[in-house]
Each structure stands twice: as C-alpha cells, then as structure tokens.
Amino acid sequence: MTQKRVLSGIQPTSDSFHLGNYLGALKQWVELQDGNDAFYCIVDLHALTGEIEPALFRKRTLASAAQLIALGISPERSTLFVQSHVAEHNQLGWIMECLAGFGEASRMTQFKDKSAKGGADSARVGLFTYPMLQAADILLYQAHYVPVGEDQRQHIELTRDLATRFNTRFGQTFRLPEGHILKAGAKIYDLQDPTSKMSKSSGSVAGVLEIMDTPEANTKKIKSAATDAGREVKFDEKEKPGISNLLTIHSALSGRSISELENEFEGKGYGDFKGAVAEVVVEYLRPIRERALELLEDENHLIELLHTGADKARVVASQTLSHTYKNLGLVK
Ligand code: AMP
Ligand code: TRP
Numbered sequence: 001m002t003q004k005r006v007l008s009g010i011q012p013t014s015d016s017f018h019l020g021n022y023l024g025a026l027k028q029w030v031e032l033q034d035g036n037d038a039f040y041c042i043v044d045l046h047a048l049t050g051e052i053e054p055a056l057f058r059k060r061t062l063a064s065a066a067q068l069i070a071l072g073i074s075p076e077r078s079t080l081f082v083q084s085h086v087a088e089h090n091q092l093g094w095i096m097e098c099l100a101g102f103g104e105a106s107r108m109t110q111f112k113d114k115s116a117k118g119g120a121d122s123a124r125v126g127l128f129t130y131p132m133l134q135a136a137d138i139l140l141y142q143a144h145y146v147p148v149g150e151d152q153r154q155h156i157e158l159t160r161d162l163a164t165r166f167n168t169r170f171g172q173t174f175r176l177p178e179g180h181i182l183k184a185g186a187k188i189y190d191l192q193d194p195t196s197k198m199s200k201s202s203g204s205v206a207g208v209l210e211i212m213d214t215p216e217a218n219t220k221k222i223k224s225a226a227t228d229a230g231r232e233v234k235f236d237e238k239e240k241p242g243i244s245n246l247l248t249i250h251s252a253l254s255g256r257s258i259s260e261l262e263n264e265f266e267g268k269g270y271g272d273f274k275g276a277v278a279e280v281v282v283e284y285l286r287p288i289r290e291r292a293l294e295l296l297e298d299e300n301h302l303i304e305l306l307h308t309g310a311d312k313a314r315v316v317a318s319q320t321l322s323h324t325y326k327n328l329g330l331v332k
Contacts, residue, residue, distance in 0.1 A: 006036045006180075007143035009043040009083070009134070012057070012064040013050065013200075016212035019281070020188035020198035022071060023252050028147050028182055030072035038078040039141050039313060040068065045083050045090070046133060049114075049126040062299060063292070065306055067211055070291035081309035083137065088317035092136035093129070095324060099162050100132050109154055135159040139174045140317040147180040170327040174320070188249065191225040194241035209249075212289055215282040222246070222278040233265035233273045243270070246277045253284045 008029060010021070017026065032038055042064050047057070061082060073080055083089050105111070108131050115123035138146055138159050146156055156179035163174040188198045190207035198208055207225075209218050228240040235258050237244045251258050265273045295302050326332070 003035065003037045004144040005142055005175075006032050006038040006145045006147065007041070007138055007141045007177075008039075008147050009041040009046070009137055010064065010068075011047045012042050012044055012061040013047050015060060015063055016210035017064070017067050017071075018198055018200060018211065019209040019249065022211065023188050023249070025147065025149060025182055026068070026071055026073075027252075028180075029068075032145070032147055032180075033072075033074060033077050036145075039143070039316075040073055040078055040080050041083050041137060041313075042068070042081070043083045043134075043137065046130060049124055049130055062296065062302060063212070065302060066292040066295040067288075069295055069305070070288045071211070075305045075309060079309050079312045080306065081313045082306050085306065085310035086140075086313050086317050088140055088314065088321045089133065089136050092140055092317075092321055092324060093133040095166075095328070096132035096135045096139075096162055097129055099165055100135075100158070104158065104161070105129070105131065108158065110151065131155045131158050132162070135162050138177050139163055140320045141313075142175040142316070142320060143177045144175065145180040146177050147182060149182055153179055153181060166324075173324055173327050189241065189245040191221055191242075191245070194226060194245045209281060209285075211285055212292065213285075215286060218282055218285065219278040222281060223274050225274065227270050227274075231269050233268065233270070234262055243273075246274065250277045250280050254280050 008025075010017075010025070029038070029040055042061060044057075044061050065080065065082070068080060069075060105128060111123075111128055111130065114127055134155050135158060138156075139162075146152075146159075148156065156177065160176050163176050167173055190196050190198050190204065191209070192204045192207035196202060200208060206221055209221060213221075225242060225246060227242045230240070233243055233247070234240060235244050235247050247258050247261055250256070250261055265276075322332075
C-alpha cells in the first residue's frame with residue numbers, strides 16, 4: 001500500500017472558521033483525504049497559550065469539530081480527534097522540549113511576534129514551548145506530509161531538526177515529515193481592507209466571511225465590500241485589490257476561471273458582480289452551516305465521533321511513544 005500519512009492541526013479559537021481558513025487550508029485537508037491516511041487534530045492544548053474562557057472554549061472545540069465534518073472531513077475516512085484526548089501528545093512534547101535548544105526555540109518567529117505583542121513579561125512559557133508540542137503532534141503519527149500555511153514553515157523545519165537529532169543520537173525512531181505548504185493563490189483578503197488578509201484577530205467584523213454566519217449576514221458583507229475606483233470587473237491585485245479578492249473567492253467556490261468571470265461581467269457594474277459573488281458564497285456555505293448546526297444539536301453523538309477518532313489516533317501514537325521511551329532507555 002502506498003498511502004501516505006498526512007497530519008495537520010487547527011486551534012479551536014473561534015466560534016466559526018472563516019472563508020480564508022477554508023480556502024487557504026481546510027479545503028486542502030478535505031482533498032488530501034483521497035488516497036492518503038489523514039489525521040486531523042483540533043489542537044485545544046495549543047489554544048491554552050492564549051486567553052480562554054472555559055464555557056466558551058468547550059463550545060468552540062465542539063463547534064470546530066462540527067464545522068470540520070460539515071466541510072467534508074469524514075470521521076470514517078480520516079482520523080479526526082481532539083489533541084487533549086490523546087495524552088501521548090503531552091508525553092512526547094516533554095521529550096521534544098528536552099531535545100530542543102533554548103536558542104533555537106527563541107528564534108521561532110511566531111513566538112517572537114506573539115510574545116512581543118503582549119510584552120515580554122506577560123508571555124507564557126507555553127507560548128515558548130508551543131513548537132515542541134507541535135513537533136510531537138506531527139512525529140507521533142510518523143507523518144509524511146503536513147499541510148499548513150506559509151507561516152508554519154519554520155515550525156516544520158524545527159520538527160525535522162528535532163527528529164533528525166533524535167534519530168541520530170538514539171536510533172531511527174521518527175519519519176522526517178515534509179511541509180505541504182499550501183499554494184499562495186488561495187490567500188483571501190479582508191472585504192473591508194483588501195490589502196490585509198482575512199483574519200478574526202486583525203480584520204474588521206464586516207470584512208470576514210464566517211462559515212457559521214447567516215446567509216443574510218454574509219450577503220450584506222459582500223454587498224458592502226470595499227471596491228476600487230473604476231467600474232471594470234478585472235483581476236488586478238495592485239490597482240483593484242477589492243475586486244480581485246472577490247474574483248478569487250467566486251472562482252474558488254464556483255470552479256470557474258477568473259478570465260471566464262471577467263468576460264461574463266464585462267460591461268456590467270460592480271453591483272451586479274457583487275450580487276453574483278454573494279449568491280455563490282451563500283449557496284456554497286448554506287448546506288455546510290446547516291450540517292454543522294445539525295451536528296451541534298446532538299452533542300453526545302459528536303463527542304462520541306471524537307472519542308472514536310481519539311481511539312484510532314492513540315493506537316498509532318502509543319506505538320511511537322513506546323518506541324521512543326525504549327530508545328531513550330526509560331525502564332518499562
Ligand atoms: P489561523 O487560525 O489564522 O492560524 O489560520 C488557520 C489556517 O488557515 C492556517 O493554515 C492559515 O494559513 C489559514 N488562513 C488563515 N487566514 C487565511 C486567509 N485570509 N487566507 C488564506 N488562508 C488563511
Ligand atoms: N501551529 C499551527 C497553526 O497555528 C497549528 C498546529 C498545531 C499544527 N499542531 C500542528 C499544524 C501540527 C500542523 C501540524 O496553524
């Protein structure tokens with residue numbers, strides 16, 4: 001069998017994923033299920049490095065699971081699970097912390113950015129050790145590929161360095177994973193500020209299309225998207241970032257090419273075009289939102305699906321961990 005192992009993770013930090021998360025990452029998670037042995041993890045332990053509110057945190061973890069399933073991650077074909085359900089992540093995480101150098105961990109740009117934001121004194125130790133837990137997530141499953149955005153490239157490199165170091169010092173234990181860096185073409189921008197990326201933390205509420213938003217809310221956001229001078233529907237990221245972003249969104253969801261869309265809307269104004277984009281987005285998201293809401297209505301069933309996923313994950317994770325412990329000379 002030539003199936004490749006794929007692993008990725010996403011933090012349950014909001015009530016809804018947005019269209020940028022979907023087109024930039026999650027759509028490819030769905031596609032990678034075909035022909036691969038995919039493991040997808042809701043990384044709740046990583047989310048503890050930020051502020052959490054317990055009731056909301058619990059709700060968001062379940063909402064993330066419901067949305068992933070509704071978006072097309074099949075709990076039968078893939079292994080979908082919650083990180084904290086598989087204790088091996090923490091256990092291997094500690095080993096990775098004992099392997100990583102203070103200097104190399106200090107060079108992680110995500111840590112530097114995030115700790116600089118809140119001031120060095122308020123940064124948590126967990127933010128510092130975050131990449132070593134991520135390395136454990138990946139190495140436990142002997143993943144071939146890790147589909148992530150460009151911003152995660154450095155963490156994948158660190159993971160490879162740690163795996164190499166371990167294998168060299170203690171014997172072959174971990175497969176060296178490769179980043180499957182998602183194509184830049186799928187970057188989605190804020191509707192109100194089309195020069196910055198669509199994001200819950202930095203963007204405006206009106207600029208972010210959420211999967212769990214009502215069709216009415218998303219229609220309104222698209223119809224009031226910032227557009228550019230002129231009235232031609234043309235892809236030109238420099239002069240027309242707003243229209244270009246809407247063209248990208250339409251094309252990604254409808255499967256029609258940008259030039260086909262430019263032709264269709266030749267001679268028509270921005271208003272017509274935005275109406276068409278709104279219809280494509282709303283009709284695409286409608287069944288996804290409905291399915292997610294349906295899954296959330298039966299919480300026990302959803303949790304059961306996640307437990308089944310964790311049971312499958314644990315089989316692989318515990319094998320890797322016991323091999324690791326043995327190679328380290330820990331007494332069984
Ligand atoms: P975040 O929650 O911002 O860390 O994003 C989770 C995943 O979605 C990452 O793999 C990001 O690369 C991807 N992502 C987030 N925002 C966008 C965006 N505006 N366009 C494309 N991909 C995005
Ligand atoms: N750090 C990743 C992000 O911010 C999330 C993540 C945690 C992850 N563990 C992972 C991604 C393992 C890929 C593999 O997007």
